[in-house]
Amino acid sequence: MERQPVASADPRRVRQTRQIPKEGALPHEAHTHTHDLAAEAFEPPYPDPAPALEAGAGAVDQRRVAAAVRELLLAIGEDPDRDGLQGTPGRVARAYAEMFAGLHQDPAEILGTTFDIGHSEMVLVKDIPFYSTCEHHLVPFHGHAHVGYIPGSDGMVTGLSKLARLVDLFARRPQVQERLTTQIVEAIVEHLRPAGVIVVIECEHLCMSMRGVRKPGAKTVTSAVRGQLRETATRAEAMSLILGR
Numbered sequence: 100m101e102r103q104p105v106a107s108a109d110p111r112r113v114r115q116t117r118q119i120p121k122e123g124a125l126p127h128e129a130h131t132h133t134h135d136l137a138a139e140a141f142e143p144p145y146p147d148p149a150p151a152l153e154a155g156a157g158a159v160d161q162r163r164v165a166a167a168v169r170e171l172l173l174a175i176g177e178d179p180d181r182d183g184l185q186g187t188p189g190r191v192a193r194a195y196a197e198m199f200a201g202l203h204q205d206p207a208e209i210l211g212t213t214f215d216i217g218h219s220e221m222v223l224v225k226d227i228p229f230y231s232t233c234e235h236h237l238v239p240f241h242g243h244a245h246v247g248y249i250p251g252s253d254g255m256v257t258g259l260s261k262l263a264r265l266v267d268l269f270a271r272r273p274q275v276q277e278r279l280t281t282q283i284v285e286a287i288v289e290h291l292r293p294a295g296v297i298v299v300i301e302c303e304h305l306c307m308s309m310r311g312v313r314k315p316g317a318k319t320v321t322s323a324v325r326g327q328l329r330e331t332a333t334r335a336e337a338m339s340l341i342l343g344r
């Protein structure tokens with residue numbers, strides 16, 4: 100399979116990697132390297148840039164991510180050259196390419212598939228699982244999205260899977276839950292021109308569970324509503340469908 104081009108590495112990073120001080124280095128850094136650290140940072144196993152799993156992944160500079168992860172490991176007092184960590188910068192780079200692919204995707208491409216079936220009642224896809232990354236701590240937040248809309252007067256609907264793809268597109272970015280919620284709503288308003296839209300998101304934020312305030316299980320619920328779904332009766336119908344498990 101043909102690999103996606105990866106943006107060229109920033110030469111400043113190469114120099115920076117070369118200048119890792121040896122004097123005063125931690126004990127694990129004391130052993131002699133028989134090869135250039137910079138070259139090592141850009142060769143397999145760090146990184147072996149992943150083929151783009153999906154649109155957008157190829158636009159993440161995996162070589163630069165790998166070099167940064169190597170620095171991060173050194174900064175926390177680890178030895179990036181020990182068994183077990185040698186492939187880690189490359190792995191993280193490949194994972195980040197996937198986790199942040201949404202930065203480089205266009206919602207218009209997802210919502211371009213529409214069908215004129217003359218449907219004018221609410222369509223709701225609920226319990227869409229997703230994983231995102233908290234932009235404050237770069238740890239995951241995850242949960243479920245519920246996406247509903249009432250088609251516009253032209254009766255145009257989109258494919259059901261496209262609503263789930265739209266959630267992933269915005270989730271695969273450094274995010275806060277509130278922005279994730281409104282971006283999904285705004286994309287549907289812009290591209291489907293519906294009569295109404297509702298998005299409800301329920302999440303657990305690992306930055307609140309595993310560190311900091313340490314409240315595992317606490318759920319954050321956000322909603323964004325536009326058009327006819329702001330009206331009391333239609334909103335209540337949508338909420339009862341969402342909450343009815």
Ligand SMILES: Nc1nc2c(ncn2[C@@H]2O[C@H](COP(=O)(O)OP(=O)(O)OP(=O)(O)O)[C@@H](O)[C@H]2O)c(=O)[nH]1
Binds near residue numbers: 274304311
């Ligand atoms: N509104 C909002 N806040 C978030 C989200 N994700 C994380 N946060 C919060 O961002 C805040 C960052 O607060 P800071 O005081 O700058 O960072 P901190 O010292 O690490 O805060 P603590 O998490 O309380 O330890 C925290 O209260 C997080 O709970 C989100 O999606 N939306």
Ligand SMILES: [Zn+2]
Binds near residue numbers: 235237304
């Ligand atoms: Zn956080």
